[in-house]
Amino acid sequence: MSQATESDVREDGQIESVSGPVVTATDLDAKMNDVVYVGHEGLMGEVIEIEGNITTIQVYEETSAVSPGEPVESTGAPLSVDLGPGMLDAIYDGVQRPLDVLEEKMGSAFLDRGVDAPGIDLEKTWEFNPEVSEGDEVGPNDVVGIVPETPSIDHKVMVPPDYEGGDVVDVKSGNYTVEDTIVELDNGEEIKMRQEWPVRSQRPADEKQTPDTPLVSGQRILDGLFPLAKGGTAAIPGPFGSGKTVTQHQLAKWADADIVVYVGCGERGNEMTEVIEDFPELEDPTTGNALMDRTCLIANTSNMPVAARESCVYTGITIAEYFRDMGYDVALMADSTSRWAEAMREISSRLEEMPGEEGYPAYLAARLSEFYERAGYFQNINGTEGSVSVIGAVSPPGGDFSEPVTQNTLRIVKTFWALDADLAERRHFPAINWNESYSLYRDQLDPWFEDNVAADWADQRQWAIDTLDEEDELQEIVQLVGKDALPEDQQLTLEVARYLREAWLQQDAFHDVDTYCEPEKTYAILGAIKTFNDEAFEALEAGVPVEEITAVDAISQLNRIGVQEEWEEYVAELEDDIAEQIRGLY
Known part of the structure; x- marks a missing residue:
């Protein structure tokens, strides 16, 4: 700060x-x-x-x-944040105090009150490579130089957005601190590598555009059924133990964003410890460098002061907007906005404000809206394009989605990934309920998937949705009369839906291969299940009993596609085997 x-x-x-x-x-x-x-x-x-x-x-x-x-x-x-080189690979508290620097100051992980430190190192020198020359005209947010901040990310030094701009009269090159003047303008303005920006004010942009590119997550149920756009908003509500934090971790590790800002807002200390210990060890799958080279962590655990929790999401979103201005795609994870709302509720009650529903302040919906509205795909004022995607976990007490934080969040976000305690108890992970979840980005993202993955992407997905919907309706009958009382075609539909659930929607976050599934593989797995469906129903029409169809050896191999590294050849051979073995029954 x-x-x-x-x-x-x-x-x-x-x-x-x-x-x-x-x-x-x-x-x-x-x-x-x-x-x-x-x-x-x-x-x-x-x-x-x-x-x-x-x-x-x-x-x-x-x-x-x-x-x-x-x-x-x-x-x-x-209240402002320090913006400049040194924010990546850093771990801050809720008001942007670097925790490693504070620990070094105190000589202990237990911090005294009143200890403070700047958000970025004011004495460290950075290699500044100018992008402008004397006589060039620059305006607000224009890039004046590049600093290789980490092996993965070039930090673009910009004219502060509240400067007027003008002609460059002096420009430096070489190693300087963030406090040194590196560019001087003819109107007397001095540009440094360090900026400050008030956290409660949105950084300016030229235009907010309709996003049309997905934030590919590598999670089959998300990319396949409920995609999120770059610059979009998503909520992950779920009860204790349903997998909110693991889902957030998966998105932080695998989403195809340039920068990740992870805000641990009031979460349990052991979960944040896991993040802090794991992230520095993780390899970035896109560059091969450390994942922390493009990550900024904000850790505000449940035992930290409640007021700092209220400000930590603003700290995170302001840092995200700063990198967006450079033309980067940023993914911000807020885990969880319920703890943020509880902090607002506690402060509001101490102010003796009139309480709203369940004691939350009357302005809860407005604050949530202000936060999520700072996401978007933007045309920046310097001519670049960048995005901030916000994924907020929600922790409704007892898993009650009718409580105020969940309901007000649903009015704002366009993607809803509903976690289900029953699925988690059955060890189905990610425990996202496909009947309750939705994405309002599907139609605008379908052209991208059809151009980059498969022309019939939307048709295949709709087939899967229809099959899962039919299974949901049939399960009510099964609970009353049993599966054997159903007609054979409905029994076969239940079997196909089982493979959709187990082979396609289920994914092991801790398996070296299955932890990430590219869209092409997601489509291939669905295609293999569709092959089984088509061949099975043809056999059924030819008079083959459903028990013989489902007993075919090759079908059980559908569950193994997710863990195959060389999946293209495996899927092609498996589809041939399924077709050959089922056709051999008649």
Whole structure:
């Protein structure tokens, strides 16, 4: 988080009362959303309400032992993030304090209050390679140079979006810190590698466009049935233990985004520990470099101060927008927005605001909308195109999708991946309920899949949907009278649907091969099951009993396609075997 210099901070108020993370102060010269430092220890906080001479502050750290009468210092600036080289391969807390730097300062993983550090290293030098020359005209967000930040990502140094721009009169080349001036303009503006941007303000863009390219996830049920567009929004609601976090991890590892911003918002410490330990060890499948080379982690666990949880999603989305301005496709994972909403509820109750449904503040829907609306596929003001895709996990208490956070999220997002506790108990993962989930991006993404994967992609998917729908209806009858009471064609439909569920929709996130499935392989598996369906129904019409058809040896091999590395040859041979063996029955 951006640091205020000593001259910026002024002592001009004192604490009147303390109620958990909410502190009131008198005689404080501050504006809404200004950053302040509270008490003798200088705890960071933010102004959230001003009424007469009383200023209300939410403090981002534990406030025990803070007493009335202690000083409050205002910076006169809003809560902002430091933007520049050094954000990738970094792990921050909810207000962009680098956790590794704080640990080094303290000599321990247990941090004292009041400890602070800039969001990016102000002393480290970076190799700046200019993209402009003296006399060139530059405007807001124009790229002036490149910094090779990691082996995977070139950091594009831009003119800050709130600058006027002008003609370049001086440009540097070589190794400099983020505080050094690297480009000077004729109007006196100095461009550095470091920018600041207030987290609650959306970075400007020229135009928000309709997305028409999928964010390929490598998960069959997502790419095959419920695709997400680059620049789209998705929600993953589900009860405890249904696989929200694993699904988020899979998306972070495998989604074809240039940059990943992972926000652990109020999640259990052991889950964030797993992320922090696993990600540095993971190899990026697209480049072969470390996955962390294109990842920024924001860790705000459930035992961290509640107020910092409220700000962590804004920190994440602002970092994502910054990389979007460079022309990158960014995927932001928020796990979970329910914990964020609970933080809002706690602060709202301490402010004695009128509660809405289930105690959440009346502005819950507005805050969720503001967050998700910052996603999109954008024409940037510098002429590039970039996207921010937002995938938010939701943790409804008891798996109740009718609760306010889930319902308000559903009104906003266009992709809904509903996790099901019953599927998780049956060890069907990912436990996404295909009957409750949906994607409103299907029609606009179908041309991409038809051009890049297969011309009949949409037709094959619709066949799978129809078969699964028919199975759902038949299961109600099966529970009443048993499977054997059904006509043979319906029994065969149930068998085909079983392979759709087990061979196509089920996927092992921890298998070296099956953890990722490219769209071509997703289509091939579905095609093999469709071959079984077509051959089986032809045999049934020829009078072959359904028991003989389903007993064919080759059919059971459908479940093994997902774990095949050389899948093209395997699928071709398997389809031939299925056709040959079934035709041999009549």
